[in-house]
Amino acid sequence: MTTNHPSEPLLRRYARGDADLPADQLWAVEAHLETCAPCRGRLAPEPIAEAVWAELLPQLDSTPQMPRSRRRYGWVSPAAGPWLAAILLVTAAAVVLDRIGFAVGDRVSVVLLVAPVLPVLGVAASWSRALDPAYELTAATPRAGLPLVFRRTAAVLGVLVPGLTIAGLVTDVGFARWLLPCLAFTLGTLALGTLVGVTRAAVALIAAWAVVIVAPTIAFTRTSTAFDAEAAPVWAGVLAVSVVVIVLRRMTFTRLEANR
Template sequence: MNAHHPSEEMLRRYARGDDMAADQLWAVESHLETCAPCRGRLAPEPIATAVWAELAPLIERMPQMPRTHAWRRRVHGWVSPAAGPWLVMILLVTAAAVALDQLGSGAGVSLVLLIAPVLPVLGVAASWGRALDPAYELTAATPRAGLPLLFRRTTSVLAVVVPGLTAASLLTGLGPSRWLLPCLAFTVGTLALGALVGITRAAIVLIAAWVLAIVAPTIAFSRTSVALDLAATPVWAGVLLLGLAVIAVRRMAFTGLEANR
């Protein structure tokens, strides 16, 4: 390109940013663009080197972009990003059940009691599994995938379902002992069955079982199924314990894709 290399003096003035004639500045700049030896001659100023040495680690440490708000990060540490709309829906369903019970359309059967077991099943299915979580395969390959993360997400579901049902039972005058155990037993049951056949399939099986064994008899005989009677408490407690045992044995299933089916 340009055989005429700029002089030492010219380069020093360029490097310092001294006042130079526009044509000279342009000539030096365009020469430097094409001439590597001259770029090498642009020896760094000792002061600039010292300043840069102090600045570089600071720049490394400073976030280049704003981070997600701390509260949002904390929420997503517990709630599955896919579950949000479902949790809202669960609260709406609870509110609707309370309203219908208040109107007395249940003909002596408490709707709140009837929906209590199945609400957390929906929440869990929304938190884990390929049916409702679009990023299930990405999540399954990460080190956090597994029982601890599933427990966190399940806890967040219960943290919405249980207060909702508590408020509902206060409004309808229903004792918590009637619905709490079936609710927890169905939650643990989803996880336990999920460890064997996949969370989505487990949710479908349990919802079908709930319709056949609890909803259908209730409608047929217009009285609350014996399964939701106080006398059934030991059975629910047994189911709960059995579920926990299955989860403990099969906990590694949640680290792969199989529990997502």
């Protein structure tokens, strides 16, 4: 097979990227270069281009990379940060009150008293329209929905449960007594939130806490029966119903209705 190798001037014009090189010639040279190694070798490096590259390379290496954000937002809702801090503060305050035997007498633990209501605040901060300014933006994104709900709730519990565990050890309150009510209130807020909006759900559950747990404690100066071992199945039932409701109504977290 005889091949016409491109002429020296043509090859130089191609290498320079001349704009006036006719398209048919350009294609012919390009197609030829793909199959002909010797001609590729004839594409001698342009001295000027070499010089420019030599000058540019160090600069390219030192081009700053796009700065990464230092803030972690994968789990904790940006609106919930201060609330999580508040939760830990309240826990610490409850421990102090218990230690000095203040408030509602010696037979009642303040830590136990506040345990159920603390996660409600964290969950509300993650989803409520009143507390999260960017709720509408968040609801419109693909990540909105059950996975984000569980991430943010896990973040709340991830702060709360270790805090309460330590508080429980210090004040000698059993793990088993507060964990179930705490989880039931957490998921209960979300489940009720899918029906009436998280803000209203939080308000309703805080009211329920005041009536069912705080009021009897003050009235009889003894810990509410809600924390007795016999009440555990009730809490477990609330927990189970809540999970079912959340899963069934999961789409509301992708809409504005859950933020009400």
